[in-house]
Amino acid sequence: MDTKAFKRSLQKSDTYHRKGFGHGAEVMGAMNSEYQSQLIQEIRQNDYRLERGAVTLKLAEAFGFCWGVERAVAMAYETRQHFPEERLWITNEIIHNPSVNQRLREMDVNFIDAREGIKDFSPVERGDVVILPAFGASVEEMRLLNDKGCTIVDTTCPWVSKVWNSVEKHKKKDYTSIIHGKYNHEETIATSSFAGTYLIVLNLSQAQDVCDYILNGGDKEAFLSQFKNAHSEGFDPDRDLIRLGVANQTTMLKSETEAIGKLFEKTLLRKYGPTALNERFMSFNTICDATQERQDAMFKLVEEPLDLMVVIGGYNSSNTTHLQEIAVERAIPSYHIDSAERIGPGNRVEHKPLGKALEVTEPWLPEGQITVGVTSGASTPDKVVEEVMARIIALKGA
Numbered sequence: 001m002d003t004k005a006f007k008r009s010l011q012k013s014d015t016y017h018r019k020g021f022g023h024g025a026e027v028m029g030a031m032n033s034e035y036q037s038q039l040i041q042e043i044r045q046n047d048y049r050l051e052r053g054a055v056t057l058k059l060a061e062a063f064g065f066c067w068g069v070e071r072a073v074a075m076a077y078e079t080r081q082h083f084p085e086e087r088l089w090i091t092n093e094i095i096h097n098p099s100v101n102q103r104l105r106e107m108d109v110n111f112i113d114a115r116e117g118i119k120d121f122s123p124v125e126r127g128d129v130v131i132l133p134a135f136g137a138s139v140e141e142m143r144l145l146n147d148k149g150c151t152i153v154d155t156t157c158p159w160v161s162k163v164w165n166s167v168e169k170h171k172k173k174d175y176t177s178i179i180h181g182k183y184n185h186e187e188t189i190a191t192s193s194f195a196g197t198y199l200i201v202l203n204l205s206q207a208q209d210v211c212d213y214i215l216n217g218g219d220k221e222a223f224l225s226q227f228k229n230a231h232s233e234g235f236d237p238d239r240d241l242i243r244l245g246v247a248n249q250t251t252m253l254k255s256e257t258e259a260i261g262k263l264f265e266k267t268l269l270r271k272y273g274p275t276a277l278n279e280r281f282m283s284f285n286t287i288c289d290a291t292q293e294r295q296d297a298m299f300k301l302v303e304e305p306l307d308l309m310v311v312i313g314g315y316n317s318s319n320t321t322h323l324q325e326i327a328v329e330r331a332i333p334s335y336h337i338d339s340a341e342r343i344g345p346g347n348r349v350e351h352k353p354l355g356k357a358l359e360v361t362e363p364w365l366p367e368g369q370i371t372v373g374v375t376s377g378a379s380t381p382d383k384v385v386e387e388v389m390a391r392i393i394a395l396k397g398a
């Protein structure tokens with residue numbers, strides 16, 4: 001499909017909206033009271049520190065709601081106001097935060113059901129209004145909704161659209177897109193739908209495997225089975241790894257995306273020599289500013305003496321998981337929780353260690369004077385961070 005032409009024609013349609021509806025001021029008032037926190041504002045002004053009794057809390061200098069998330073949530077609120085009578089749907093969680101998604105449910109926004117990764121659009125009817133979330137939707141979903149005669153409100157973050165434009169450039173010039181991301185993450189599913197030939201690599205180690213294949217060849221069947229579900233249909237590593245463009249899920253670890261880009265560049269340089277490199281390799285910087293700022297702030301925070309870290313965000317939030325990774329790499333005990341309710345009763349926490357299922361640690365807060373680092377992913381409202389801090393303070397008896 002010519003995805004670019006489809007997008008262009010969709011954007012001209014009267015039933016497609018990707019800007020607000022003029023209710024911005026009212027919506028901002030509601031969002032501020034639901035998601036902002038006075039205490040967090042004060043901590044920001046106090047050099048990101050809060051001392052209470054036996055605990056010092058240190059906040060990362062960049063954390064929480066990013067611009068793209070705030071914009072998407074505001075657009076969803078505005079959509080409800082603008083279409084008070086219509087049936088409203090969203091193709092996925094608006095963002096990876098349980099409390100924000102719950103708030104939308106209370107506003108009578110329906111979520112499309114999915115079983116084993118297959119969404120059921122059958123209840124969606126002509127005239128319904130469908131919101132596309134901050135991390136976008138696949139081009140097939142957009143086409144289906146358009147064909148059904150729905151009104152589409154597209155809250156896709158412009159940073160994500162920028163990645164789509166990159167993979168479309170690869171496709172136009174017949175380059176294979178190497179996408180650094182998680183093949184089953186909604187954003188990467190959407191991005192790959194705009195790509196031509198593509199291969200998704202999760203990390204540097206998988207990228208190294210691909211580069212070894214480029215340089216030395218290998219067992220094609222084993223390669224395809226390693227990257228099962230992570231490549232375009234009919235992908236052939238012998239044919240499709242000779243001209244490459246690199247793109248990424250916007251919320252991956254920035255340093256890893258950069259290392260992967262460099263690795264592919266070096267590999268093609270070794271294989272084809274410097275004069276051919278321009279015709280073999282293409283790369284655009286598509287890590288979003290918000291992801292970068294939150295990761296940089298986390299790197300700064302973990303330099304300080306901390307007894308432990310608390311990382312707050314949805315368990316399926318990629319950017320939150322990467323913040324957790326930074327703490328784990330420094331061997332700082334780190335607890336990833338999605339809400340304050342995970343703490344207690346007593347000195348107990350239910351949390352998700354990196355790459356594992358939920359587990360309970362009790363006791364988790366050490367005795368005596370402690371310093372706790374706190375950060376949150378781009379989908380986490382300040383109110384949730386405040387609630388978590390309040391529970392920690394209460395546990396330390398302050």
Ligand code: SF4
Pocket residue numbers: 066067068069134135157158159160250251288289290291319378
């Ligand atoms: S994390 Fe970046 S790409 Fe994702 S919504 Fe926020 S600003 Fe957009």
